[in-house]
Amino acid sequence: MLHLTLPPGARLGELIARSVPPDAHVLAVCPGRFLDSPTEQELGGRKLAVLPAGSTPLTDEHIRYFLRTAARSDARQHARTAEEFFDLVGDSARLTIVDDTSGTEAEFDHGLGECVWNQQAGLLEAGDQQIFPPGKLSVTAAEITTFAPDARLLGLNGDLTLRGWPIVHRHEDPADGPDQQRLFEALSPLVANPVTLHITAGSIEGVTPQTAAATPAAAELEKLLTDDPRYRVIWELGFGINTTTEVIPANCGPNEVYGATGGVVNLGLGVTPATRFALAFLCPRSSLLTSDGTAVLGARKAMRRGRMQRVSSAGCGCH
Structure with missing residues (x-):
């Protein structure tokens, strides 16, 4: 496992392109920092999950909690x-x-x-990005x-x-x-x-x-x-x-x-x-x-089947 620190003023995409193996799975957690989504060229074939930790005041305990529960997510x-x-x-x-x-x-x-x-x-x-x-x-x-x-x-x-x-x-x-x-x-x-x-x-x-x-x-x-x-x-x-x-x-x-x-x-x-x-x-x-x-x-959930198209991206606007 590789741990990297994002220097002040640096972009996440630049760090990933420069320092992360091309087939890596990346989790970005930067409390108090706003992160721009990497470009397709910067991300390459890596998989990226980003915890939005700049727009609301997350504590260290909040972050530990989401890390623990995400490990149980399916x-x-x-x-x-x-x-x-x-x-x-x-x-x-x-x-x-x-x-x-x-x-x-x-x-x-x-x-x-x-x-x-x-x-x-x-x-x-x-090459996919997703919120975490x-x-x-x-x-x-x-x-x-x-x-x-x-x-x-x-x-x-x-x-x-x-x-x-x-x-x-x-x-x-x-x-x-x-x-x-x-x-x-x-x-x-x-x-x-x-x-x-x-x-x-x-x-x-x-x-x-x-x-x-x-x-x-x-x-x-x-x-x-x-x-x-x-x-x-x-x-x-x-x-x-x-x-x-x-x-x-x-x-x-x-x-x-x-x-x-x-x-x-x-x-x-x-x-x-x-x-x-x-x-x-x-x-x-x-x-x-x-x-x-x-x-x-x-509250009244039930299920059945059909099909429709949707967009999948990491750009939630509140990283």
Whole structure:
């Protein structure tokens, strides 16, 4: 096993091309550092997994935890889960996201607009890159690393319940750290106190607290949407399928792969550096259903088969 240190100011791709054997499996873990994805030429036939450790404040214990749990992850099972997910979605003209506890429901017609499906799960082939720990599928309004303010998930309409841990990513300016922490703390009541997002054509039109205790978090969201309307766009619908990891009760980017026992829906707002922060919200009580009511993922999960195309890359935008 070869251990290398990435010098200050150096690019990961440069280090890999210069110092790593051409058929190596590479894990990049650089706490507090933002990493650019290597080019195809730099990576060559190597396999690369990158722990996003710059956009949220990971501790040494968090990193040790993800290293331990990733060793128990089954990449082949992730691949099978992804195949089943995309088969079901590809066979359904419309999808529905429901929260049985609150009764909210939103419809997603993924045939409208330029949807891009992404997979960060399954087996790596030579030259592939993937986030670490693996286990996330998603659909975005455009290429995942390129924020287009006019792009949106046009087929998404209805009400969505936010109930779960928030994640607040920042970009490279360390001066944003205190405001990042303040925003995370202001949104943390969502863990136990849900709010409803009212969505029209992929844009958030309003926020309603479902309980009195959720009012401060709803007010914080409303302020964010008013101060920067780009956050109104539901930029990403994510689907965590990693059933090995547990949620870290902190502002922790790798929480996005959390899949509970049957998969977890999450929402993404904003993309750094176009927006100051990028937000993700875990919704572990929601379910994703096909048009005939079959549960693709979540609390009502069930499976069947079909087929569709998706993009697989390491560019999550928040390394």
